[in-house]
Amino acid sequence: xxxxxxxxxxxxxxxLAAGPLHAQQAEGNYLATLFHATPASVPDHNCVICGPATxxxxxxxxxxxxxxxxxxxxxxxPPVKNCTFCHGVSAxxxxxxxxxxxxxAAYIQKELGAFRNHSRDNPYSALYMWNAVPNLHPETARALxxxxxxxxxxxxxxxxxxxVDQGRVLYQQGEPQANIVxxxxxxxxxxxxxxxxxxxxxxxYSYLxRRLEQWSQGYHQTAKPMPQVTQSLSAEQIxxxxxxxxxxxxxxxxx
Amino acid sequence: MKAIHGRYALSSIALAGALMALGSSGSALAGPRESSGGxxxxxxxxxxxxxxxxxxxxxxxxxxxxxxxxTGYLExQLRDFSSGMRHTAIMSPIARSVSPSMYGAIAAHxxxxxxxxxxxxxxxxxxxxxxxxxxxxxxxNVPACWACHGADxxxxxxxxxxxxxxPSYLINTLSNWYQQRGTKSEHGYSALMVPTTHNLTRAQMAAxxxxxxxxx
Numbered sequence: 001x002x003x004x005x006x007x008x009x010x011x012x013x014x015x016l017a018a019g020p021l022h023a024q025q026a027e028g029n030y031l032a033t034l035f036h037a038t039p040a041s042v043p044d045h046n047c048v049i050c051g052p053a054t055x056x057x058x059x060x061x062x063x064x065x066x067x068x069x070x071x072x073x074x075x076x077x078p079p080v081k082n083c084t085f086c087h088g089v090s091a092x093x094x095x096x097x098x099x100x101x102x103x104x105a106a107y108i109q110k111e112l113g114a115f116r117n118h119s120r121d122n123p124y125s126a127l128y129m130w131n132a133v134p135n136l137h138p139e140t141a142r143a144l145x146x147x148x149x150x151x152x153x154x155x156x157x158x159x160x161x162x163x164v165d166q167g168r169v170l171y172q173q174g175e176p177q178a179n180i181v182x183x184x185x186x187x188x189x190x191x192x193x194x195x196x197x198x199x200x201x202x203x204x205y206s207y208l209x210r211r212l213e214q215w216s217q218g219y220h221q222t223a224k225p226m227p228q229v230t231q232s233l234s235a236e237q238i239x240x241x242x243x244x245x246x247x248x249x250x251x252x253x254x255x
Numbered sequence: 256m257k258a259i260h261g262r263y264a265l266s267s268i269a270l271a272g273a274l275m276a277l278g279s280s281g282s283a284l285a286g287p288r289e290s291s292g293g294x295x296x297x298x299x300x301x302x303x304x305x306x307x308x309x310x311x312x313x314x315x316x317x318x319x320x321x322x323x324x325x326t327g328y329l330e331x332q333l334r335d336f337s338s339g340m341r342h343t344a345i346m347s348p349i350a351r352s353v354s355p356s357m358y359g360a361i362a363a364h365x366x367x368x369x370x371x372x373x374x375x376x377x378x379x380x381x382x383x384x385x386x387x388x389x390x391x392x393x394x395x396n397v398p399a400c401w402a403c404h405g406a407d408x409x410x411x412x413x414x415x416x417x418x419x420x421x422p423s424y425l426i427n428t429l430s431n432w433y434q435q436r437g438t439k440s441e442h443g444y445s446a447l448m449v450p451t452t453h454n455l456t457r458a459q460m461a462a463x464x465x466x467x468x469x470x471x
Contacts, residue, residue, distance in 0.1 A: 176300075176349045176352035177352045179297065184315065184345075185304060185314050185318065185345055189315075194315045225306075228302070232300075
């Protein structure tokens with residue numbers, strides 16, 4: 001437990017040292033203020049940690065939710081606080097850190113490996129996740145993946161509602177004439193994922209959009225087949241897919 | 256009924272044998288008539304799902320292996336998906352986006368690939384599967400598979416390769432044969448499998464799938 005505290009503290013320090021963080025006004029959760037996106041009004045768009053100039057995440061109305069809400073694992077359980085520090089107390093995602101709740105355990109483990117060997121090399125991954133994993137024992141990684149996968153996911157529902165229908169058609173049918181694949185065949189009819197293929201339903205719009213853009217920018221080329229999947233997608237199509245998926249509430253869908 | 260199936264299966268073996276002896280259909284040699292960029296982009300599109308070595312992929316649905324598949328069979332399937340003779344929600348619209356002039360080049364491309372089997376369990380008994388593959392099941396009129404698919408399960412021309420195919424795909428396709436391919440494909444080959452699929456139990460399908468999916 002002492003070690004956990006130290007890690008969190010050193011992460012916080014390294015975060016602060018990493019560049020200008022734009023602390024938001026009191027949200028109730030001081031950790032959230034350490035790790036919040038640039039408000040739209042701050043004209044500092046070269047800052048890689050700050051993310052796009054649009055607000056990325058609106059905390060739930062009860063932003064002062066107590067840590068006790070989180071079903072913390074027992075004393076011998078995995079050190080989830082090392083992760084929820086950035087990913088949000090109930091792992092529903094926070095600022096640029098994506099939701100982990102309900103994500104497939106095998107996928108989480110696969111990504112932890114990709115952060116560790118630096119094959120997932122986009123800027124946010126390099127800046128935040130590379131430092132979070134080197135000392136993670138494989139057993140701990142497995143326990144964390146298992147823990148987060150069992151938490152009920154909530155839909156971010158923060159995309160553009162006007163694009164939902166376009167996104168749904170694209171997700172379900174692709175566009176064979178333009179060599180665009182259907183996503184259903186791998187991610188499933190409800191975007192619930194399977195095995196090491198991630199759940200997409202309800203992830204945040206900005207995270208999905210960023211991921212779908214990054215493969216074509218040359219990052220994370222080992223994440224087959226996604227670099228190939230995304231090369232034929234236009235910016236508008238990415239917008240539509242990310243919007244549609246952000247609203248998908250799959251709590252009813254079987255895991 | 257049984258007698259009819261039995262006789263039917265036997266005569267189909269003779270028919271398949273005759274077909275195998277007929278000589279090259281030459282379809283693999285038909286070059287692309289489209290610009291090669293168009294064909295190349297299409298092939299990459301296929302590989303997004305079927306794997307960049309044609310080895311198949313376990314998505315939410317099993318995506319079958321195309322590597323080493325017979326050219327005649329590949330072209331027949333594209334034609335059938337596109338005409339609706341073989342209907343699947345995913346491949347039918349995709350096949351309609353492929354111009355028939357590309358069939359030859361696409362089939363030749365995948366036929367030339369020689370990747371290792373992807374593996375994966377079927378829950379079946381591979382030893383029983385080998386027995387069915389080599390000897391059939393006389394009491395239920397199931398013919399020996401090797402008679403048509405070849406002792407190495409590599410198939411020939413219009414008869415598909417089964418070696419290295421994903422076991423869950425094999426079980427799916429055998430159990431949905433009648434609904435998915437029916438008996439009326441233009442080339443008549445799908446009908447050859449109808450009695451076999453009808454007479455195999457699910458456990459026997461899983462057994463053959465376990466055996467052939469491990470073959471190189």
